[in-house]
Amino acid sequence: MLFKEYLGARKSVREYELKAIKEDDIKELKEVARLLNEDESIKIKYFDDGKTIREALDGKAGYSGVMIDSPHYLALEIKDFNEQTLIRGSYRMEATIKKAYELGLGTCWIDLANVSDEDLRSLFKDEIKPNYLVAIGYPKEKSILEKGLFKFMTTNKDFKNDPYANKIVKKGDTSGERIHLEDLVYKDSFATKMSMDEIAKRGFEEIFYLVRNAPSSKNAQPWRFVVEGCDIYLAILNPEEKVNFIDAGIMMYFFEGIAHDVGIKGKWNVLDNIEAKEYKDTKYSYVAKFNF
Ligand SMILES: Cc1cc2nc3c(=O)[nH]c(=O)nc-3n(C[C@H](O)[C@H](O)[C@H](O)COP(=O)(O)O)c2cc1C
Numbered sequence: 001m002l003f004k005e006y007l008g009a010r011k012s013v014r015e016y017e018l019k020a021i022k023e024d025d026i027k028e029l030k031e032v033a034r035l036l037n038e039d040e041s042i043k044i045k046y047f048d049d050g051k052t053i054r055e056a057l058d059g060k061a062g063y064s065g066v067m068i069d070s071p072h073y074l075a076l077e078i079k080d081f082n083e084q085t086l087i088r089g090s091y092r093m094e095a096t097i098k099k100a101y102e103l104g105l106g107t108c109w110i111d112l113a114n115v116s117d118e119d120l121r122s123l124f125k126d127e128i129k130p131n132y133l134v135a136i137g138y139p140k141e142k143s144i145l146e147k148g149l150f151k152f153m154t155t156n157k158d159f160k161n162d163p164y165a166n167k168i169v170k171k172g173d174t175s176g177e178r179i180h181l182e183d184l185v186y187k188d189s190f191a192t193k194m195s196m197d198e199i200a201k202r203g204f205e206e207i208f209y210l211v212r213n214a215p216s217s218k219n220a221q222p223w224r225f226v227v228e229g230c231d232i233y234l235a236i237l238n239p240e241e242k243v244n245f246i247d248a249g250i251m252m253y254f255f256e257g258i259a260h261d262v263g264i265k266g267k268w269n270v271l272d273n274i275e276a277k278e279y280k281d282t283k284y285s286y287v288a289k290f291n292f
Contacts, residue, residue: 003257013106016137070135090249106139176219190279216247239285
């Protein structure tokens, strides 16, 4: 599935049919997670028995204290919790999530930051010590994935008609709005916003327009792009919040995918030194450079 199509349509799903995922589909998912698992500092594991996990974590994780009730979960452990590994971990998890979407499944990230080590140990034993879960299953409202309820503006024409639209998707639900395009892209430094005309002239409008529909923790959307000459840097705001590096990895996965869709070959290079900086009252870090 094209990233353009996927990113236009995706949303977090918090209500699931409590029926099991088809065996063949589980195999495919595990295959993707396994292939992506070849990294000692990152572990992704699929858990079939959602009920035990849901019951153990109710009141401790989920949505407003209510654990998201899905038939199964994926667990992500980032062993050293440093910036680069967080980025790689979420990039990989998001690839598994895209596969899930292609199989007609809904997903939702769940932060386990407020769950104690003791609770995690008694639930997952020595198998894994996850930092995040992803709920996974068939969405309760099938329409969410099938009817194109979240249809969007994915063409240049739509972009040109409504370049300042703050939302990609028309919806009044829990997904939340997205930041304006003009607040997302900067030129040379945080001092100057890149004009809409220049974004369009450089041929980036569709990419920047669509990537805003990436999920982020609490919909905080900490990602910003700084275009310096021919280079594009991904920056995140508030780098003291480690979860923002998870959001950065997700953003990198989508950006690359859409870039490839529109014929731009390239890859993000995560910076070796990720430093916290400040511009006026804004705290930020550059995290990666896009190599064309
Ligand atoms: C790293 C991360 C952690 C998240 N944690 C939770 C969570 O604990 N509970 C929840 O209901 N949603 C969680 N979400 C989902 C976000 O709230 C959601 O992506 C955001 O509100 C945007 O909505 P959308 O995904 O439907 O576009 C998380 C998302 C990310 C990327």
